[in-house]
Every structure is written in structure tokens, then in C-alpha cells.
Amino acid sequence: MTFQNELIKWYQINKRDLPWRHTQDAYTIWLSEVILQQTRVEQGLPYFNKFLAHFPTVSDFASATETVVLKLWQGLGYYSRGRNMHATAKFVVEHHRGIFPNVHDELIKLKGIGEYTAAAISSFSAGEPRAVVDGNVFRVLARYFGVETPINSTAGKKEFFSLANDLLDKNDPALYNQAIMEFGAMQCKPKSPNCGICPLQMGCHAFNNNLVGHLPVKIKKAQPRHRFLSYFVCKHDDNILMRERQAGDIWQHLYDFPSIETTELPNLLDARFITHVKQVFGPDAEFDLLSVKKHLLTHQIIHVHFFGLKNYIFNFNKQKTLKWVSLSNLDELPQPKVIHDFLQNYFLTDKVE
Numbered sequence: 001m002t003f004q005n006e007l008i009k010w011y012q013i014n015k016r017d018l019p020w021r022h023t024q025d026a027y028t029i030w031l032s033e034v035i036l037q038q039t040r041v042e043q044g045l046p047y048f049n050k051f052l053a054h055f056p057t058v059s060d061f062a063s064a065t066e067t068v069v070l071k072l073w074q075g076l077g078y079y080s081r082g083r084n085m086h087a088t089a090k091f092v093v094e095h096h097r098g099i100f101p102n103v104h105d106e107l108i109k110l111k112g113i114g115e116y117t118a119a120a121i122s123s124f125s126a127g128e129p130r131a132v133v134d135g136n137v138f139r140v141l142a143r144y145f146g147v148e149t150p151i152n153s154t155a156g157k158k159e160f161f162s163l164a165n166d167l168l169d170k171n172d173p174a175l176y177n178q179a180i181m182e183f184g185a186m187q188c189k190p191k192s193p194n195c196g197i198c199p200l201q202m203g204c205h206a207f208n209n210n211l212v213g214h215l216p217v218k219i220k221k222a223q224p225r226h227r228f229l230s231y232f233v234c235k236h237d238d239n240i241l242m243r244e245r246q247a248g249d250i251w252q253h254l255y256d257f258p259s260i261e262t263t264e265l266p267n268l269l270d271a272r273f274i275t276h277v278k279q280v281f282g283p284d285a286e287f288d289l290l291s292v293k294k295h296l297l298t299h300q301i302i303h304v305h306f307f308g309l310k311n312y313i314f315n316f317n318k319q320k321t322l323k324w325v326s327l328s329n330l331d332e333l334p335q336p337k338v339i340h341d342f343l344q345n346y347f348l349t350d351k352v353e
């Protein structure tokens with residue numbers, strides 16, 4: 001078991017001191033695992049601390065409003081994770097008497113918990129012998145054992161999960177799982193891994209065959225979709241007009257501004273765009289460009305134009321997602337990062353009249 005022993009030896013010397021490594025509480029470990037999905041530890045750690053401070057128990061989490069949860073989540077992206085966590089907390093309170101499950105077969109039934117998260121929580125909290133396979137583990141296994149099957153293919157996932165479970169130290173699965181995940185995060189990194197000082201160098205297929213940059217293999221995803229959003233910013237005294245986004249699109253139940261989506265970049269000299277704006281906001285509407293941003297999502301690139309809007313007309317009886325919000329209460333509303341950044345840069349400096 002040289003591979004496993006070397007990983008554990010390396011881990012015991014080099015592991016980071018992270019708060020969720022000092023507990024076997026399934027709820028706390030669940031918080032950390034979901035928050036850190038597709039998120040670097042440096043970015044996720046403040047969110048973990050914030051959530052645990054606001055919701056020290058799953059019952060506290062369950063009793064919060066979705067608005068509060070999304071506001072705390074603001075900036076992390078993948079907002080469905082926050083909504084799923086809220087739903088899971090409510091389910092645990094209702095169906096598990098507020099005791100968070102720590103057994104894989106119970107965890108896998110909870111909303112937002114897949115195979116990886118169920119294995120991680122059951123392994124770290126209850127010592128269940130389940131191999132944890134995340135991006136770091138895929139990378140370590142692909143490079144060391146020379147596996148060229150794409151990690152995001154059905155065959156690849158099956159092959160890697162089988163290999164990971166064969167290698168699992170059944171006597172201390174938590175320690176081994178933490179070790180290989182940490183090794184991938186800190187030593188066998190995606191770019192510029194520290195091969196020169198790697199304790200697994202001698203047996204590493206990728207290192208010995210000059211394939212470190214090639215492995216792991218991943219099937220290229222489709223090109224991201226480009227979208228063009230024009231936001232219209234309306235301010236009246238110390239109030240700003242905000243819109244709650246609805247289900248069926250990005251940023252569900254977060255707040256942004258009234259908007260128009262076009263198939264190409266908006267052009268202030270284009271009569272069609274001007275006509276479109278006046279059809280939506282009234283024939284006397286006037287607008288001027290305030291800012292241009294590009295916002296990157298996993299499968300979408302959002303091209304955002306912010307316009308200041310005057311002489312507009314809104315029918316609040318028909319447009320029930322719109323409401324005036326005082327600037328002093330604005331920070332209570334969860335907002336997409338691109339909206340939050342705009343508000344910080346413009347409204348706090350009073351650039352919009």
C-alpha cells in the first residue's frame with residue numbers, strides 16, 4: 001500500500017488547518033462540502049464561517065427565509081446550491097427530527113446531495129468506507145495510474161470510482177479520503193504541479209511518460225452561450241427600482257433591475273433598439289449609458305449594459321416583480337454579483353440621478 005501510505009504521510013505533514021476537519025458533526029461537514037463545491041477553499045471559507053455563525057444548527061437553517069439564505073450566499077454563484085441546502089435543512093428538521101443523517105444511503109436521498117457529497121459526509125462523520133471522488137481525486141488517479149479515459153464520460157466515471165474504491169483504506173477511510181483530496185488540491189495541482197518534490201514521483205505514470213499536462217483527459221464542453229442584457233436603472237429620491245427574478249432562468253429569486261434582452265450588443269444609434277426601449281418603458285423614455293460589464297457563468301457569457309432611465313412608465317399592477325427599495329434597505333436583498341458590484345460603484349457614489 002505504498003501509494004496510500006505515501007499520501008497519508010504527506011497529508012499529516014502538509015494538511016491545511018481547516019475548521020471542518022476538527023469535527024465529525026454531519027451538519028457542519030455538509031455545510032463545508034456543499035459550499036466548497038466548484039469553489040476554492042480561500043473563497044469558500046468565509047462563507048462557511050458566515051453560514052455556521054448564522055445557522056449553528058440545521059434547525060436554525062431551516063427556520064430562515066430564502067431571502068436571508070440567498071443574501072448570505074451572494075457572490076458564491078450556483079445559487080441553486082443555496083436553495084437546495086435550504087430545502088434539505090427543512091426536510092431534515094421535518095423527517096429526521098433535526099438530526100442530520102451521517103449514513104450514505106440516507107444522505108443520498110437529500111436534495112442537492114449527490115454521490116460525492118454523500119460519500120464525503122458519511123466517510124468524514126461516521127467512518128463509512130466510501131471513496132470520495134472529486135476533481136482533485138480524478139486528477140491524482142489519472143496521472144499516477146495513467147488513466148486516459150475522459151473523467152467526464154460515463155465510462156470514465158465508472159472506471160475512476162472503481163479504482164478509487166479499490167484503493168480506499170477501509171480501516172481509516174476518512175483519513176485516506178482527506179489525504180488524496182488535499183494532495184490534489186495542494187501538490188498535484190491542475191497547472192504547474194510540484195512534480196520535483198512529489199513523494200509519488202517514482203511510481204507516477206504521467207511524470208515518467210511526460211503526460212502531466214495531458215492528464216486527466218476531459219471531453220470538451222459545448223461553447224458557452226452569449227447573452228446580451230440591458231439593465232435600466234431608475235432612481236427616485238432615495239429609492240431604486242428593483243426586480244425579483246423568477247424561476248426558469250439564471251439568478252432565481254435574486255434582485256436586479258428592469259431589463260431588455262437582445263440578440264446582439266445594444267447600440268444607442270440603432271433606431272430598432274431605441275424603439276424597443278420606448279415600447280417597453282414609454283414613448284417619452286430617455287436613457288444614457290452608465291457602464292458595460294461582462295459576467296462569466298459556467299455555460300453562459302452575459303454581456304451587461306447599464307443605462308440610466310428617465311421619464312419612464314411602469315404598470316405595477318401588471319409588473320408585480322418590481323418594487324421600490326430604499327437605498328438604506330438595499331443591502332438586505334440578494335443580488336447577482338454583477339448587480340451588487342454596479343450598486344457599489346454607482347449608487348454609493350451617486351452617479352445616477
